Each structure stands twice: as structure tokens, then as C-alpha cells.
Amino acid sequence: xxxxxxxxxxxxxxxxxxxxxxxxxxxxxxxxxxxxxxxxxxxxxxxxxxxxxxxxxxxxxxxxxxxxxxxxxxxxxxxxxxxxxxxxxxxxxxxxxxxxxxxxxxxxxxxxxxxxxxxxxxxxxxxxxxxxxxxxxxxxxxxxxxxxxxxxxxxxxxxxxxxxxxxxxxxxxxxxxxxxxxxxxxxxxxxxxxxxxxxxxxxxxxxxxxxxxxxxxxxxxxxxxxxxxxxxxxxxxxxxxxxxxxxxxxxxxxxxxxxxxxxxxxxxxxxxxxxxxxxxxxxxxxxxxxxxxxxxxxxxxxxxxxxxxx
Amino acid sequence: xxxxxxxxxxxxxxxxxxxxxxxxxxxxxxxxxxxxxxxxxxxxxxxxxxxxxxxxxxxxxxxxxxxxxxxxxxxxxxxxxxxxxxxxxxxxxxxxxxxxxxxxxxxxxxxxxxxxxxxxxxxxxxxxxxxxxxxxxxxxxxxxxxxxxxxxxxxxxxxxxxxxxxxxxxxxxxxxxxxxxxxxxxxxxxxxxxxxxxxxxxxxxxxxxxxxxxxxxxxxxxxxxxxxxxxxxxxxxxxxxxxxxxxxxxxxxxxxxxxxxxxxxxxxxxxxxxxxxxxxxxxxxxxxxxxxxxxxxxxxxxxxxxxxxxxxxxxxxxxxxxxxxxxxxxxxxxxxxxxxxxxxxxxxxxxxxxxxxxxxxxxxxxxxxxxxx
Numbered sequence: 001x002x003x004x005x006x007x008x009x010x011x012x013x014x015x016x017x018x019x020x021x022x023x024x025x026x027x028x029x030x031x032x033x034x035x036x037x038x039x040x041x042x043x044x045x046x047x048x049x050x051x052x053x054x055x056x057x058x059x060x061x062x063x064x065x066x067x068x069x070x071x072x073x074x075x076x077x078x079x080x081x082x083x084x085x086x087x088x089x090x091x092x093x094x095x096x097x098x099x100x101x102x103x104x105x106x107x108x109x110x111x112x113x114x115x116x117x118x119x120x121x122x123x124x125x126x127x128x129x130x131x132x133x134x135x136x137x138x139x140x141x142x143x144x145x146x147x148x149x150x151x152x153x154x155x156x157x158x159x160x161x162x163x164x165x166x167x168x169x170x171x172x173x174x175x176x177x178x179x180x181x182x183x184x185x186x187x188x189x190x191x192x193x194x195x196x197x198x199x200x201x202x203x204x205x206x207x208x209x210x211x212x213x214x215x216x217x218x219x220x221x222x223x224x225x226x227x228x229x230x231x232x233x234x235x236x237x238x239x240x241x242x243x244x245x246x247x248x249x250x251x252x253x254x255x256x257x258x259x260x261x262x263x264x265x266x267x268x269x270x271x272x273x274x275x276x277x278x279x280x281x282x283x284x285x286x287x288x289x290x291x292x293x294x295x296x297x298x299x300x301x302x303x304x305x306x307x308x309x310x
Numbered sequence: 311x312x313x314x315x316x317x318x319x320x321x322x323x324x325x326x327x328x329x330x331x332x333x334x335x336x337x338x339x340x341x342x343x344x345x346x347x348x349x350x351x352x353x354x355x356x357x358x359x360x361x362x363x364x365x366x367x368x369x370x371x372x373x374x375x376x377x378x379x380x381x382x383x384x385x386x387x388x389x390x391x392x393x394x395x396x397x398x399x400x401x402x403x404x405x406x407x408x409x410x411x412x413x414x415x416x417x418x419x420x421x422x423x424x425x426x427x428x429x430x431x432x433x434x435x436x437x438x439x440x441x442x443x444x445x446x447x448x449x450x451x452x453x454x455x456x457x458x459x460x461x462x463x464x465x466x467x468x469x470x471x472x473x474x475x476x477x478x479x480x481x482x483x484x485x486x487x488x489x490x491x492x493x494x495x496x497x498x499x500x501x502x503x504x505x506x507x508x509x510x511x512x513x514x515x516x517x518x519x520x521x522x523x524x525x526x527x528x529x530x531x532x533x534x535x536x537x538x539x540x541x542x543x544x545x546x547x548x549x550x551x552x553x554x555x556x557x558x559x560x561x562x563x564x565x566x567x568x569x570x571x572x573x574x575x576x577x578x579x580x581x582x583x584x585x586x587x588x589x590x591x592x593x594x595x596x597x598x599x600x601x602x603x604x605x606x607x608x609x610x611x612x613x614x615x616x617x618x619x620x621x622x623x624x625x626x627x628x629x630x631x632x633x634x635x636x637x638x639x640x641x642x643x644x645x646x647x648x649x650x651x652x653x654x655x656x657x658x659x660x661x662x663x664x665x666x667x668x669x670x671x672x673x674x675x676x677x678x679x680x681x682x683x
Contacts, residue, residue, distance in 0.1 A: 189397035192364050195384040196391045197411030197458065207410075211401040 047271070054264035061259045071265040080265045088243065089250035090266070096160070096235065096246060097228040100167035104224045107168065108175025109217060113209075115176065116183045133173040141170060142237040149238060159240035166234040171227045175220040182216035215288035222281035226274045313375055313388075314340040314465030314498035316361065321370035323356050323522075330356040332522030334370070338500060338515075340465070343492050345501045347509040347545070348519035354502045357519075358468050361500065362391045374466065385414070389466040390459035394474050396451045398443040404454050405430070405439035411462045429461040432491065449480045460491070466498045473508065481505075485512055506546050510534065518542045536576070539665045543587045550593065550632045554586040556662045563662060568628025572604045573657040578664060585663045592659035593634035595622065595643075598650040604657055608632070610649040620645070624653055 057066025071079050080086050115127055133141065149162045156162055186209075194208040195201070210217075232248040239245060245253070247270050251263050316338040323331040331353040338344045346354040359365045361372055363384030372380045379387055390411070399407050408430055412422040430436050433453040443451060452472060459467055469488075473481045489512045492499045503509055509516045510530045517527040518541070526533060526542045534546050543549035555566040562575040565586050578584060596605065607627045614621040622634045622645050632653060636642050645651070 187395075187397075189393055189395060190399060192362075192384070193391070193393060193397035193458075194399070194410070196362060196364075196389075197462065198385050198414035199410075200385050200414070203414070208399055212399075214401070 050264050051268050051271070053261050054268045056261040056264075059260060061261055061264065071261040072269075078260050078262050080262055080269065083262060085242070085245075086247075086250060086262065086266055089245050089247045090269070092160075092244060093229050093246040093248075093270075096163055096167055097225045099164045100171055100228040101221050101224045103164065104168040104171045105175055105217060105220050108172040108220060109179050109213065111172065112176045112179035112183060116180055130176055131173050133170040134177070138170070138233045142166070142233045145169070145234065146237040157240070158238055159244055162238040162240075163235055163244060163246075166238050167224075167228045167231060170231075170234065171224040174223050174227060178220050178223065179213060179216045182213055186212045215285045218284040218288060219281040222277040222284070226277040226281075229270065229277075230274055312340040312496075315373075315375050316466060316498060316500065317371075317373040317376075318357070318361075319371040319373065321357065321360065321372065322368045323353075323360060323365060324368045329522050331360070331367075334522075334524055336517065336524070336527070338498060340498055341496045343489065343499045343501065343512055343514045345503060345509045345513040345516045346519055347503055347506065347516050348525075349504055349545070352519040353522035354519050355470055356522075358391075358470055358500060358502050361466075362389055362468050363387045388464045389468055390462055390464045391468045391470065392452075392455050392459050392472045394471040396455040398451055398454055398458075400443050402443070403439065404435065404441050404443060404446070407443060407454055408457045408461055410458060415462065425461050425463075426457075429457045432460070432494075433457045433487075448476050449484065452476065452484065456488075456491075460495070460497075464497075466500065467492075469499060469501045471503050472501075473505075474503070481508070488512060510546065518545055536661060537587065538663060540585055540587065540663055541665075543663065548590055548633070549587045550590060551663075552586045552588075552630050552632075554584060554662065556581050556584050556586075562657065565660060565662060567606070567626075567630070570606050570628060572606075572655055572660060574660045574662055575657050576661040578662040585665065586660055587663055588632075588655055588660050590621070590633040590635040592656060593624075593632055594654040594656065595624070595634050595636065595645065596652045596654055598652055600652045600654075602654075604655050604660065605652045606655065608651055608653045610645045610647055610651060612647060613645050624651060626653060 052064060053061055054071055055067055055069065056064065056071065057068045073079060073081050080090070111130060115123070115130055118126065145162070145166050146158075149156055149158055156165075190208055190212065191204050194204045199207065229246075230248070231246070232252065235244075235246045236249050236252075239249065247266055251267055254260075254263055316336070318334050318336040321331055321334040322329070334353075334357060346357060348354050356365060360367050360380075363379075363382065367380050370380070371378045374388060399410065402410070405426060409422055409426045412425065417425070427436070430439065433456050435450060435453045435457060438446065438450060438454075443454060446454065452475075455472070472488075473484055476484065485508055488499075492512075501508075501513065513530055515528065516530055516533055518525045518533065520541055526538050528536075533542060537543040537546065537549075540549070540551055543551070552567055556574075556578050557564040557566065558577070558581050559573075561577070562573060563577060563581070565572040565574045567586070574586065598607070608624040610622055611625045611631065612623040614623075617638070619638055620636045622636050624632050624634060626632055632655075634653070636645065
């Protein structure tokens, strides 16, 4: 074929004029590489700065000022583990995330299986509605829930229950996306095969479907955790007082009042939790689907990543 | 009474307005290797899936040993399926896959182990028991799928293009093995394929399907030698199709091809304009000028070298093109473009088909499509 001489021509041309030129389609896309790196550094810079300030020696949140861990563990009452308000916020955030995980995952799995099976009238709209929370502006969603819990569902009212319901509602869509991706990979044949071999319907689900969905379930659990612990708008609207404040809410409130590097320390911890959950989701999914064809796993993780940017 | 006798009565399956299976009546006696052969979309897989219980028939009955099972759910049917893409349980080992179905039968643990071991030995995967299914080759996965279905000892085994995903060499080996296993176990096999070689080599009987109906059902040899329609003639092997007029004459008929009148031993359903068929290997080329019954002069138009034989295309004096298989055995003469020959279309092998010429033309077009698949 003719590719070999073309490549040769490309290398000789590159040797002659190493600089980028629009007329040379074989040159490396240096400009694009450069722009990409600038973007990556730019997007990391504020985060890195915020993390750096968490390790400050002094009280300033605007200047870099020495090194210490005192805003994490210090004995003064302003550190993360010294200030009861920050600790309560952390406990509450973890409680919400834990409950959202436990509720949204099974519900999302059931919804995904249902949507996957449902053929015929109504299945199209149902598919769209199930994924609507992915694109609904979070503020609109939160205001709507707020109205719901203060009027129609005032028996529940604002507070932890409302917050959990809110988190479950929006994170379920992510579970549906992840689990359905896996359902497509697994295919309907294995269920038919199991039934064919004599397994009654419940046994098909228990012994074949759920084990095959396990990687998606594990990934879902961790994504829900990451989404919930990260959430500000829904938690804020559905909070009923200081005892239902989450970490993001506390950070936001204190940043306006009496900012101290302890807020950065708390934010750093949050970032750590979220990153850990995402990395764990990826690793667990990869581990559980090892030996399978690669494409599907990457696609599913890609869909998780793009969804996680909300 | 031996088990595994399947009877399909007036089986119909519609998907909305689409008719997938259009009235099938079949009797498959116990222990037969029965093949449903046809192009994609002919309804063969749908029929198989109805027997397995994955689809419910729109109309008709499916009887296993005389009992209608069209409303029995798949897990209660005494039939097992080998899937085209194997559908193995990737979260289990090979042995766990094979033993899966035994859990739902009243079988003791020792007996289950023993049966799993026996069937794995039969399909030659004894050493693979602890492997994960993702570590297996295609042929090995196929054996696991087979073992998993066989271990339950159901009287009927359904096979949906089980060799479709394997390479040609492996396919030949597994064909022989499937046939051996079927004969050893005396289980009824219902085999679905679009591969004519598989159908011809393994089956006791073959049903050629088209458009949701059975076109012709018979033993392989009869189907190949005596097809009733152009579709069957084309789907099994290759065929020369000639537009002719048939006239009843004695035990056979006279076949009028242009200015020539040939004899045929076949007796069409009705006389008149029709299609005659002869296989290329039965078309004999003789030196120009040879005399005798059923000889038509012609000229070699093209010679294609095919390895063990040559495909010689001869333009007959009436304008039709006929293909002749000439073996490359060292004895047969070599032909070149432009050679004048006499083409001998033997009466025993020239067969007048039941369908009409325009219908036959449709079938040829269909077949060209499926050949590409």
C-alpha cells in the first residue's frame, strides 16, 4: 500500500522544518498540546491554592503563610477537629451520603432493569423522564423540592429526611445510566440461558443478573456517595437549621462571616473523600470486569465521568 | 415410548404487522437430528425460540411427547438451548456453568458432581473446570455451552447456529463431534443454521425455510438431488436454472428449451412454462458434434480455475448460460474460451421445478443477498 512512502515523506519534511505550520498536516499538533496543558494548569490552580492555604501557619486565608497541620488537628477550637460545628457538618454530610447510597442504588437498579425491559407505549417518555434530573438546573430542582416539602408534603417538612429524599432523587439518574450501560453489555441472552436451564425468575435475578451487574452496582454506590457529599444547592434548600448543615453549607456560610484556614482544611478533606470515591469506583469496576472486552468498561466509565461534572 | 418427540401444529408468530413464522407444521420424531436451514429472517430462529419458550406463539401448538407446552414457561420445559453467542455466565467458573441447571433438579450433590464430570469429559473440557469463561477460546466456550445444556439430560436439545462464530476449520471438527454426541445420547437435536454444509453433513432431515414457511423438508440427499423449487436448489449448492416449457411424456416429461427438446426423468406438478434445474457437476461437456439424446451445442465463454475443479461457463445454442464443474483430475480435458462443445444435460439429473419462472427469478435475487451474508 502507499502508506509507507507517505510516512517517509512526512519524516523528511519534519526534519527539514520542525516548526508547526498550517501547511504541514504531518507535524505534531504542538499548539493543541500547549493549550491543553495551559487549561489543565489553570483549572487546577485555584484548587491547589485552596489546599495550600489549609496548611497555613497563620490565620490568613488570603496569603500563604508557613506550614502546619493546626487547622486540621490543632487543639484550638477553630480547627476541623476542634470546632464542634465543623465536626457536626462533617458527620451530617457523611450521614446524608450514606443514606443516599443505601436508598438510591437499589431503587436505581430496579428502575434501570424496568426501563431496559419496558417495550411499547410510554417507554420512550419514561426513559426521558428518568434521566431528566441529569439536565435539570439544580437550582430549579432544589426550589421545586423546597416548595413540595413546605406545602404538599409539609408532614415531612424540611430537614434530614427531605435532604435524603432530594439527594436520592437526583443521584438515582446516575445509577440508572451506569446500570443500564452494564445491562446492555451483559445482554438478554444470559437471562434466557438461565431460565432455559431451569432457574425460576427470582433465581435468574439473584444468581445471574445481580452478580453480573455487581461492577455497575459498586460503581453506582461510590458515585452516589461522591455526588451527595459534594452537593450544596439541594442540601441548602432542604435544610431546617444548624443541625442539618452539611460541609459545603458550613464552608459557604463561614466564608462570608469569619474565614479561617480551617475551612480550607475541611474543603481539602471533602475533596479527598470525593476523589477517593471516584477512584475507588473506577478501580472496583475495572477489577470486577477484568478479562472482559475493554471497550465497554471504558465507555461506561466515560459516561460516569462526564455525568460527574454536574 | 422414547422421549423427545416434537410436533409443531399451525405455528404462527406475528410481531405487530410483521409475520415472522407463517404456519409451520412439523413432526420431529425422537432421536432425530433435525435442521432448520434458511437465510436470515426466514423464521428459523423464531421457531426455535418458540420451542424453547422465549417467545409465545401467536397461534398454534407445540407438543412435546404429545403434551402441548406452548403455555409452559421456559424454566419448566424439558428442552435446553445452546445459544449462538454461548451466553455463558462470566461470573462463574466452567464447572459452575456446567452445573448451573442441576441445582434446579432434584439431584444429590454427589450425583451432580459426577454428572458434571461425565459431561465435561464427553465434550473434552475436563481440564478446564476451574477456569473463568473469559479465559477460554471460542471453541472451548462452545463446548461449555454444550455441556451446560447436555448435563440436564433433557430429551430435546435446541441449537441456534452454535458454530456460527467459529472459524471454518474448527467448525468442521465440531460438526463431527456434535453428530457423535447426538448419536451417542439419542437426544432429539433441533439445529438452526444458514450454512448448507452443516445442514447436509449432520442432519437426518432438513427443512429449508423461507419467509416464515417451510419450503421443503426432506433427507439431505433428497433435498440436494431433487429440490422442488429454485430457492431450495440455489440455497443448497449451486444450480443452473433454465426457463423451459414442460410437456408430460411417459414416466417423465419433455423439456422444451428453445429449439431443443430434452428428456427429463422428473414429473412436475403441472405441465407448461416452468424452470428446469441441473447441478453444475452433472453438466457433462463432450466434444463438439457428439450425438445423442439431451445434447445441446454450445461455446465455452469463460473458464474459472477453482482449485480442485474448473468452473466452465458455456453459452448454449439457445442463448442460455450453463455452468459445468469439470474436475481437475488429470483426465478431463482443459477448456479454453471459444471452444465449441456439446453439452450433455442428462435426463436423470435434469429436473423440472414446481415454481413458475418469475417466482424463480425472485428467489435467485433473494439468494444473492443471503450469499453475501
